[in-house]
Amino acid sequence: MSQSFASVLGHEFKRPDLLREALTHRSAAQGSGRGRAADTNASNERLEFIGDRVLGLTIAEWLAERFPREQEGDLGRRLAYLVSQPVLASVAETVGMAAVLSVSPGEARAGVAKRATVLADALEAALGALYLDGGLDAARDFVRRAWYHAMVDQADPPKDAKTALQEWAQKRGKDLPVYEIAARSGPPHAPAFTVTVSVGGVEANGTAGSKRAAEQLAADALLVRLPG
Template sequence: MAIRDPLGPHPPHDPLTAAAAGTRRPPGGAEAEGAIADVEVILGHKFREPRLLREALTHRSAAGSGRRSNERLEFLGDRVLGLTVAVWLVEQYPREEEGALGPRLAHLVSQPVLARIAEELGLFALLSVPPGETRAGVRRRASVLADTMEALLGAMFLDGGLEPVQRFVRARFAATMIAEADPPKDPKTALQEWGQARALGLPVYEIASREGPSHEPHFVISVSLGGEMTQGEGGNRRAAEQAAAQALLARLQAGLKARMKGR
């Protein structure tokens, strides 16, 4: 249910919606105030400066005419997220050394985790992009979702300091942290070790496609091992390789379990 963007100028077909709250707002000022409140409920933070919220939800392709993209807030949010998660991990795992805390941090702030949380929150429906980019599927790209999540964290930090960011991160990332009883390995390392342990050799990565402008590329990488192949995508080659490795490892592990059950 698309509505006009309540956070700034009202271009036609702007995708910022009230769908996350599941309600239709009346037009005009009530619509604007209601949609801002909807986003604030999702984030658990009431903005003193709503312009920061509007900026955080503006994709590069929708910037212009006095409207700034979310790239500066993304840059800030990346650092704020890293600090917030690092402090949390030190508190949560007081006996672990840096060698164990590092992989936990890398996993929690990784693109797949950020994109999944953004998807669960419905941020894809709130991001402002032109109609053409919407049809191209930009809103659903993992790299775009992750960047938007970081931009929102940057906006919250500028508006309210670390406290609202900490509250949001600890609420939304807790399940991911709890699921990793042991320090996680990055997917490429885990896939390589899995294959070597079963004498399958090394994974082979290939670029399936590369699209988009130089400032915002979109990679699709294929990886094969043990007669199986999957693909992954991301805003850079490394992210796409990690996504592909994660998908292939999950497939190989599922296949092994199925064979074990059949015996």
């Protein structure tokens, strides 16, 4: 399966083990017995760390080319949207990530491979593997193909979700949104924060690798639930 996914990435891997690692969820790595396969390094978490940085760089470079007159604030909001979990999960679904991701049998039955967080992480890991094997040009080519529609559909800079939620509350005379950390999990090098935000008696959650990103996801989720 990893070989077929290499064609989706548009790259012939000199080190196919990198792509196999990128497509291995930690549940599969931890449950595969002794030796390197049981080492958490055999899962895609380390490659995800690299891919996250590669994605940020390639998207930032692309935005600077497409919007040469925009200032940092607008470019930053565009970047935050394009590297957000919902966009990553959508791109991952489009390229067929769920079908090639290796998870443990128990997690597979629970539908873990179709979860947005897992898909987003795996896509970043695949991008990390692509960068390490093929360099920045290979990574850039894939990003510009896979993120094309998300990029060109942006007419105006998206509004920051936390800012939009604050404006919603202020316009209606309500107290400002309150953010609280509901849970923290994962190893120190790859933590997962779940944040709850509430306003006007309504609340929503967001989970991400940083508190700031989790707050944004929670705000975005709450905006969907609130009346316009």
